[in-house]
Amino acid sequence: MPKLKIGTRGSPLALYQANETKSRLKAAHGFSDEDIEIVVITTTGDRIRDRPLSEIGGKGLFTKEIEEALFAREIHLAVHSMKDMPARLPEGLTMAALLPREDVRDAFLSPVAKTIDELPKGAVVGSSSVRRGAQLKRIRPDLEVIQFRGNVETRLKKLDEGVAQATFLAAAGLKRLGLADKITSLVPTDVMLPAVAQGCIGIETRADDGTTRKLLAAINHEASAIAVDCERAFLAALDGSCRTPLAGHAVIDNGVVKFRGHALTLDGVHCFETTREGSPADAARMGREAGEQVKAEGGSLIAF
């Protein structure tokens, strides 16, 4: 009988993340392989493959069935890409641990150019992310952005076939999957501010499950948890739909939390920016106030 059941989506990245969590729990608590079972759960987001997620309802589509399994006690914990988590968790669930954050940057993939700047005038870029689309139009208004979904292999094939000249993926996912060699270049965060919580794996459990919470506390990475708290408070304050291009990134530098947040219009013409600095204890408040500021400033142009 397994002592712990981990719920996860079945994609290669999700399985990698669940196995990473399993290894860390084994190392922290001396569990054997049989003690921890990985339970694959198919979500609505996995079933719908043909439409951009932002059209269907976006965030939450990858979490609903998994959270139902937590409530039903079919699993003890659930492993998520924090970037895909809605700003607020359902009542009764909690994010009990964050794993050490991977590279937060976006990766640029292109057979014809080394960087965004080097793309030929009018080049076609494949991306379904409203954030990346808006950021790109802001720096290169000449580029044409087309919808692009699918896994890494599908996207690389589309690049090969000339459907688009470039695409973007989170560096974290590529690195975790051992596909870092597919990256043409990494986009600096001051060129493209990453999505809130990009590169972060979070582990969710029931708030009243003290046993699992204690096991997870041992593998929590505090600096990553603080940064994500700040970024997600920004997201929650803006209450953005997934049609709202938002970006936010916090780092802890010498004990100081430094946060940058952006909200853009879809066409990239307007970008409302905010920065905050403060102590880790204030991380969530800083993110929230940054979000409130951007909402007040950009509210007439951006539909949050």
Ligand SMILES: NCc1[nH]cc(CCC(=O)O)c1CC(=O)O
């Ligand atoms: N929205 C899809 C998604 N959710 C998490 C990752 C992997 C990277 C991460 O954990 O931030 C990706 C792929 C991507 O945006 O390229």
